Amino acid sequence: MFGLTCLIAGCSGGPSAVVPSVRHYAHPGDADALAEIVAYSSRSRTKLPPDYVLGRLRQRGGVPVIDAAFDRVVAHDTPATRSELLRAIELDFVHRADTSSLDLVGTELGERFRSFDWQHEDYPGGDEGPNEMYAGTLADALDGVTPERRANRAAVAVIVRDEATPELWEYMLGQWREVPGEPRREGEGNWKLNRHAVGAYVEMREAAARDGVDLTILSGHRDPRRARENAARVGNSFAVASFSSHSLGLAIDFELPRPDGETSDDEDAGGRFRLSTRPMSAVVDMRRSPVHKWLHLYGREFGWYPFQHEPWHWEYNPPGFRAVFFDEFPGGPPQRDAASVAGT
Numbered sequence: 083m084f085g086l087t088c089l090i091a092g093c094s095g096g097p098s099a100v101v102p103s104v105r106h107y108a109h110p111g112d113a114d115a116l117a118e119i120v121a122y123s124s125r126s127r128t129k130l131p132p133d134y135v136l137g138r139l140r141q142r143g144g145v146p147v148i149d150a151a152f153d154r155v156v157a158h159d160t161p162a163t164r165s166e167l168l169r170a171i172e173l174d175f176v177h178r179a180d181t182s183s184l185d186l187v188g189t190e191l192g193e194r195f196r197s198f199d200w201q202h203e204d205y206p207g208g209d210e211g212p213n214e215m216y217a218g219t220l221a222d223a224l225d226g227v228t229p230e231r232r233a234n235r236a237a238v239a240v241i242v243r244d245e246a247t248p249e250l251w252e253y254m255l256g257q258w259r260e261v262p263g264e265p266r267r268e269g270e271g272n273w274k275l276n277r278h279a280v281g282a283y284v285e286m287r288e289a290a291a292r293d294g295v296d297l298t299i300l301s302g303h304r305d306p307r308r309a310r311e312n313a314a315r316v317g318n319s320f321a322v323a324s325f326s327s328h329s330l331g332l333a334i335d336f337e338l339p340r341p342d343g344e345t346s347d348d349e350d351a352g353g354r355f356r357l358s359t360r361p362m363s364a365v366v367d368m369r370r371s372p373v374h375k376w377l378h379l380y381g382r383e384f385g386w387y388p389f390q391h392e393p394w395h396w397e398y399n400p401p402g403f404r405a406v407f408f409d410e411f412p413g414g415p416p417q418r419d420a421a422s423v424a425g426t
């Protein structure tokens with residue numbers, strides 16, 4: 083354990099010695115100690131739980147890219163080589179079939195959520211399932227990994243229902259832009275998003291592609307005028323459907339491909355998870371999609387945040403975005419008090 087002692091106390095002298103930035107390890111035992119140190123000191127650099135990182139580092143001979151990155155840390159332990167190692171472990175995590183975003187809440191708790199005997203109706207809302215409260219627990223646990231920032235709800239909202247005057251709707255619709263490379267059905271043009279969300283999304287899509295992950299929009303904008311008409315037609319005068327983050331141009335429903343090389347019995351789904359809120363076990367399983375795992379690890383860097391109950395639904399609402407969203411609206415964002423966002 084000579085190397086471990088050096089790492090903590092420094093090798094070249096007493097307590098005042100400067101810890102060298104590059105260390106060399108001669109003994110295999112030192113590599114084991116280093117694996118533990120990397121795993122348990124990496125919380126600020128990765129969302130992967132320490133025990134997951136350690137598990138991967140102990141499986142030497144398993145994943146060549148990780149092995150090579152770890153060898154570089156063993157040879158030269160620097161912040162840069164450690165970052166490269168953690169990135170290699172993250173990308174392997176994203177693409178593996180046996181991992182899930184639920185592992186990010188901690189491997190033990192994640193495994194409990196994954197192997198739990200979910201019943202068909204346990205998804206919140208609609209007919210009540212016997213374990214519905216645990217679906218809420220699952221969402222809360224994921225919120226500890228990547229917190230929601232809903233664009234249409236609560237204090238962080240860009241806009242809440244009561245603020246949506248006709249002038250504001252007109253302004254919001256005027257801010258929509260087509261997203262390059264994301265066609266809707268034949269002859270309907272591309273999906274649209276708020277102009278700020280478009281740039282952030284395209285940048286994110288390119289970053290994901292570099293990591294071997296294809297982001298594809300299944301559903302983007304939802305025209306509030308059409309949604310209002312539909313709601314009125316079915317006798318819903320409150321037009322519940324018309325105030326969604328999709329109608330603000332700030333939400334995407336993503337396709338969720340299965341892990342690389344995995345096929346399903348469901349031929350119609352074509353290599354993707356079928357997106358549905360029933361059965362609950364399917365909603366749990368689709369968190370194995372590389373897209374979902376990648377978004378949980380990196381989406382926030384591009385301003386995109388989850389809606390925990392729906393793995394496919396992500397919203398653009400980075401901190402400070404409300405002011406940006408209203409920068410061309412006369413008078414700026416509507417005045418807001420606590421009462422106007424309570425219970426929304």
Ligand SMILES: [Zn+2]
Pocket residue numbers: 328333334335394395396
């Ligand atoms: Zn959605």
